[in-house]
Amino acid sequence: DAGITQSPRHKVTETGTPVTLRCHQTENHRYMYWYRQDPGHGLRLIHYSYGVKDTDKGEVSDGYSVSRSKTEDFLLTLESATSSQTSVYFCAISEGVNGELFFGEGSRLTVL
């Protein structure tokens, strides 16, 4: 299995509070991604990174920000969580831009 660790795995928070999810990889892959998975929508890309300090928006980036200060770590931040951000969040990595994707175990976030 690809060495991808997400933390926390479960979090319950209240509307308006900031939340940070962490993705840590041991594979030294250049590309890292944050997805959310919701019933009926499948997987949707939030943000991705193509190198240290290099990030770009995905299809559902509003309300989210990311940072990548080291190759191995990719952080997803919800500045002010809303109930619509209740979801399961997955981190993924790939060696090349079109390469095989490998996923973490997911972080389940509930915003009350």
Add this chain to the structure above:
Amino acid sequence: KQEVTQIPAALSVPEGENLVLNCSFTDSAIYNLQWFRQDPGKGLTSLLLIQSSQREQTSGRLNASLDKSSGRSTLYIAASQPGDSATYLCAVRLDAGNNRKLIWGLGTSLAVNP
């Protein structure tokens, strides 16, 4: 606009049966296609990646085929086992210059009954 469809949404079969899962896409200009499995409450596990120049890929009891002209990929599972029960997702990467976006299907939920 590329759309990826997986039909049926759910499938239940007895153990030992050979089965085929389908993934259809509307635009044949794809770069590659990847099959995943997802167990309940878990992340996605990559099963097979097929490049657009390939017709099939095999891994153990799994065989994935790709027919770009008909817009279809199939995942064949031989001699199914209860441990194969999971949701199977396909993802199609568009062949569109520098923006090779990944389009996801909603998956087929497979139950293999002992």
